[in-house]
Amino acid sequence: MIQRNANFGDRTYFVLISFFILTLEVFILKFIYPYPSFLFDSYFYLNNAISNGGNCVWPPGYSWFIRICGLITHNDLFLLMMQYYAYGAGALYFYFTLQKFLSLSKFVKGFIYVLLFINPVHLYLTNFIASDILFLGLTFIWFAQLTRLLFKVDLNLLIAHTIIIILCLSVRNQAMLYPIFSIGSIIFFKTPIKQKLIGIPIIILAVFTYIQFISYQTEKAIGFRKYNITSGWQLANNMLLAYTLAPIKKEVNYPPGFKPLNNYVNKFPLTLKGKTKIFNTPMMAGIFILNYSFSPLAQYAVDHNPSDLHSMSPYKYIGIGKANVDDLYKSYAVYLIKNYPGIYLNYYLIPNICQFLCPNVECLNKYNVETNVINGEAKVWFGYLNDYIQYPNIKPEHAFNNFDILFFISGIIFILLVIFYYARKDLIKQDPAFSKVLPLIIFFLALNFAFMVLAAPVVLRYLLLNQFFFFTCAAIITQAICNRKNRNEPLN
Incomplete structure (x- = not known):
């Protein structure tokens, strides 16, 4: 009991420090960019928030999030802070999940922490009035839950996992992969048939109900009973x-x-x-x-x-x-x-x-799509006095110009290290838990690759989770290789 309380105290301290870092990062961000960055999609989200679902072009989840924040204040800083905190909560849950099940060195833990919480791409993305950073946080929760289900299927966790799937679907259509992936994974998990027979129908029923609900809302708003109008x-x-x-x-x-x-x-x-x-x-x-x-x-x-x-x-x-x-x-x-x-x-x-x-960096290197003009929806919702915003004197966003090359290099390193990992059976034996998680990651990356190539715009902000997995898996496999060398054992 004493040890459990101590661990709880350490974790609480860790969470508080993490949210302090997130808060500090947002204030630094706002010092550089006094105003949010608006995309073409931003005005649809704001219009949906203002009209409570009047256009149905994009999934409604992010507009719901804007409306919920608006119950407290329409201040733009508050909205950006809340969406970064939501991301941070998902990232912490994912971090604790990896820490619980995988054998990670202090260096790898620190590396993963930096990727999650001191990442300039994630921070910069927070300044967008867009669903990206919120969706990334929800996706971290979804994958962390799936990782936990891999080791132990629990009915309460299955219900929570289903709720997160619905939240992901409400934020971005890309999440249509998630119930498919979750069901496929649960089928292949080594879990009792009874758990599978309960868990899979719960997910299917919830997704079906959500699709019918959104189709009804679309029909009520624009007269067409469709789930996805694009x-x-x-x-x-x-x-x-x-x-x-x-x-x-x-x-x-x-x-x-x-x-x-x-x-x-x-x-x-x-x-x-x-x-x-x-x-x-x-x-x-x-x-x-x-x-x-x-x-x-x-x-x-x-x-x-x-x-x-x-x-x-x-x-x-x-x-x-x-x-x-x-x-x-x-x-x-x-x-x-x-x-x-x-x-x-x-x-x-x-x-x-x-x-x-080598995905296009798209809007990542362009603050407010390189204009200081904003549409009326932003002016109405945030209470701006003018239809233009202050453009920053410095332009650190140009640092993202070469992030497409970084994505390519990290992907190649990931592929080579995974091949090397499976070619060396002694590496697999070092951390049996990672040998179970890695196929889950590979399966997700393969399915996401197919979806992005066939049915979505291929841009870097849609592939940040892929890049995170590239770096994280590369670090864990490198740790296994170094551990072998430190023990002076040959790589057989």
């Missing part, structure tokens, strides 16, 4: 990126339902004169096709939406516009992929895989 847009974007760049003769005899849309698509290359810089990378091209007003998807959506929609809120109008054509875009994209698989492979998949290996 999935067809994303798929069409991916295929059109390949289809419009490929040197082929476009098919003439399309199914009648696709011909109007295809007329827009065939005119698309003509609109690119003077805009070729947009296609420097697949990511930039994808943003263009999805969002720019002169892209074929945007033009078709505007021309085929009822004219009376223009009188409503622009964000709700965009939501209805996207939902109105989403199913058509999905069917059109599937048709093109089936008929032009080689083009899809050569002009989208392979370039996107290359993009994944």
Whole structure:
């Protein structure tokens, strides 16, 4: 009992010190950047918070978070502080989980702690009015729970794990992987059948209920019963990126339902004169096709939406516009992929895989997308007096310019060390717990790779967990190698 209380006291002290560090970091951040950084997505989140779910373009979780913080104050510093604290709570839970189950040296513990709590990327990301840092914190909790379930399946933990899955789904669509991954992992865990028969249905039922709830909320807001009103847009974007760049003769005899849309698509290359810089990378091209007003998807959506929609809120109008054509875009994209698989492979998949290996830093090196102008939603919610913000005199964000190269190098080191680790059975025996966790990490990275390449923009801020795993696993495997050498035992 005395030892337990002592450990509890040490851990409480550790938590307080960690949150003090987080607080200090935020104040340093605000000294450099007096105002938050706003993205295109930021205004949808703020509009959803103001209207309580009026556009349904993005998952509602982050807007809910903004509204909850707004019950106390609309001060921007408070919101940023709360989302960094939420991240910190998830990171601490993950850190304690690794500490509990893995045999880590003091150096590796310190290295992981620095990655989690003194990481300039995570701190800088906190300044965005966006879901990224909150989602990263929730993901750390989700993976930590899964790690604990790997060693012992507990019904209470399974219920808590299900709740975290729903919270992750509410914040970002990328989390659709999480219930699939969790169910697949629980199936292969060495746990009693009874626990599996209870745990898996709980997750399935909860996810199904959540999807139905969001679909109902979407129908109530914009008149379309859909869970995700942008999935067809994303798929069409991916295929059109390949289809419009490929040197082929476009098919003439399309199914009648696709011909109007295809007329827009065939005119698309003509609109690119003077805009070729947009296609420097697949990511930039994808943003263009999805969002720019002169892209074929945007033009078709505007021309085929009822004219009376223009009188409503622009964000709700965009939501209805996207939902109105989403199913058509999905069917059109599937048709093109089936008929032009080689083009899809050569002009989208392979370039996107290359993009994944060295992801674009995107907005990380651009404060407020390099403008001092903000939209009305930010002015209304945060109570700003002007529609412009103070731009910082110094620009430390430019330090992120080469973080894509760092991601590539860390990924290569991770792959080489994992191969070496499995080639040396004596390393596996050093820490049996890590030998169980590592396949879980590899499985997650592989599934995330497939999702990002096939269905999401490949940008660095979406891959920070991957990079964390690269560094962490590399440090743990290096520790095992060093321990072997220190004992003067050959690596057999």
